[in-house]
Amino acid sequence: MIRRLLNAAAATAAVLATLAAAAPTPQAQAAVMTAPKACNTDGAPAQLHTTAAMHLRAGRGTGHRSLAVLAKNTDFYAECWGVTAADVGWAYGVVESGPRSGRRGWVAGDHLATGYKHP
Numbered sequence: 001m002i003r004r005l006l007n008a009a010a011a012t013a014a015v016l017a018t019l020a021a022a023a024p025t026p027q028a029q030a031a032v033m034t035a036p037k038a039c040n041t042d043g044a045p046a047q048l049h050t051t052a053a054m055h056l057r058a059g060r061g062t063g064h065r066s067l068a069v070l071a072k073n074t075d076f077y078a079e080c081w082g083v084t085a086a087d088v089g090w091a092y093g094v095v096e097s098g099p100r101s102g103r104r105g106w107v108a109g110d111h112l113a114t115g116y117k118h119p
Contacts, residue, residue: 039080039092046078048091049117056105060090068100073117076107 050073055066060082070076075098078091089109095101097118 039082045080045093046091046114047116048076048078048093048112048114050074050076050107050111051113052111054107054111056095056100056103056107057090058105060084060092060106061086061088062108064106067105068095068103070095070100070107071098074098074100075116075118076112078112081109082106 050070052072054070055062056068056070057064058067059065061084075096076091076093077096078093080092082090082092084090090106091109091112092106093104095103095105096116
């Protein structure tokens with residue numbers, strides 16, 4: 001009986017060690033984000049570009065942390081939309097051109113226009 005318990009404990013430890021080794025790193029988990037709960041997908045997705053230099057933010061609104069600064073004419077793929085309490089529109093998506101390509105976050109709708117600038 002004790003031998004069976006020890007074998008079961010060893011097998012469980014081996015499985016847990018395998019799972020821990022295969023678990024994604026925090027960086028990989030951050031790179032694979034799902035759309036925030038605050039997203040409204042009625043008008044999405046959209047191919048856009050920035051019309052001015054602007055911040056890519058962690059949330060809707062200027063009170064959220066800046067993740068990066070995007071240059072004018074940076075391509076952005078909006079996956080969903082959100083509106084702040086002050087009725088300002090924000091788009092959530094992924095940067096598709098420039099040095100910040102692949103980063104996800106929120107950008108202010110006031111500085112976005114339709115279409116890509118970089119083929």
